[in-house]
């Protein structure tokens with residue numbers, strides 16, 4: 313670990329979350345003095361003891377190093393006053409409640425920042441959020457240096473991608489860009505410069521585009537299903553040694569903490585009407601309804617073992633999980649669904665989670681909603697299997 317940067321103090325507001333915590337550890341472990349500010353006391357206490365509140369590859373090891381190197385934590389925003397760099401990573405969305413919380417936190421942050429310090433927005437924001445900051449009296453009077461540096465990592469790959477992805481720096485003047493470019497270069501992260509306006513569009517477009525890309529394949533699945541065509545077979549034959557279709561994504565509900573909400577924010581922010589984008593959430597809802605119909609067609613009886621509840625394989629994150637929506641839809645159709653997920657913390661969910669070995673005799677109907685690697689070791693011989701992702 314280098315200690316060349318210890319005179320620069322960095323505060324990360326929202327630093328106990330999925331984006332903030334890996335980033336805090338990464339920066340601390342590059343030799344800065346990092347202060348995590350988070351209003352979730354439970355998370356803070358757990359992180360202080362070296363226990364991350366969620367799973368992220370490599371986080372335990374990085375957190376241990378960061379704590380050893382002097383990472384500190386608080387729930388008081390006022391403590392950011394000694395920081396040259398304040399990074400904001402709290403959760404954002406286009407709901408009124410979330411916008412009001414963001415505005416109020418930003419006002420508190422600006423009120424407590426040192427004159428001429430740098431405010432780096434890393435939460436996903438809109439042009440409207442930026443416009444409000446630029447009118448804030450503390451921002452104006454203190455000559456705060458504002459940049460928008462969107463987070464673009466995938467959950468689960470934070471430590472690999474923080475060092476390998478190019479960092480977009482949205483800045484409105486060369487001076488602010490230079491200061492933040494130097495900061496990221498000191499972390500061994502390469503940068504690309506653009507305006508704040510363009511950085512906002514780039515981040516929202518990227519996730520709206522990814523949503524569209526994953527949804528289109530679900531639309532073809534829906535059409536095939538409704539015409540009694542086995543889409544899995546179609547896909548296998550169509551893509552076999554055919555390079556022009558080799559990048560087709562898997563079918564599967566487009567969920568998680570980012571894509572659905574960022575699509576919605578994109579639509580609202582740029583006033584998108586009567587566009588393909590407005591239909592994507594309907595396509596995904598219909599995809600799940602078709603999975604429920606498939607379960608009704610192929611399963612014997614009304615009992616199902618559902619494997620996987622998180623929003624993607626290998627993760628413990630339940631936010632925006634299609635597998636949970638599917639579970640509820642199946643129950644509504646009269647199925648008894650026994651859920652199995654070795655990644656889920658039982659206290660985070662309001663229904664029972666079972667151990668597969670203890671319930672495997674109770675039914676032959678298996679729905680693999682999320683394909684966690686552990687499931688490949690389960691004995692699924694003679695079972696009727698429906699896949700949530702193809």
Ligand SMILES: NC(=O)c1ccc[n+]([C@@H]2O[C@H](COP(=O)([O-])OP(=O)(O)OC[C@H]3O[C@@H](n4cnc5c(N)ncnc54)[C@H](O)[C@@H]3O)[C@@H](O)[C@H]2O)c1
Pocket residue numbers: 325326327328329330331332349350351352355401402403404417434435436437463464465466467569570
């Ligand atoms: N999760 C992802 O994969 C991902 C990827 C790229 C970008 N993003 C964006 O990053 C941002 C953060 O997402 P996340 O998944 O880390 O959210 P999160 O909910 O996991 O973390 C947010 C953290 O902020 C804290 N917080 C909330 N209000 C606060 C306040 N007033 N004061 C101090 N702390 C507060 C919470 O306690 C939590 O620890 C969002 O804008 C999201 O869109 C997320």
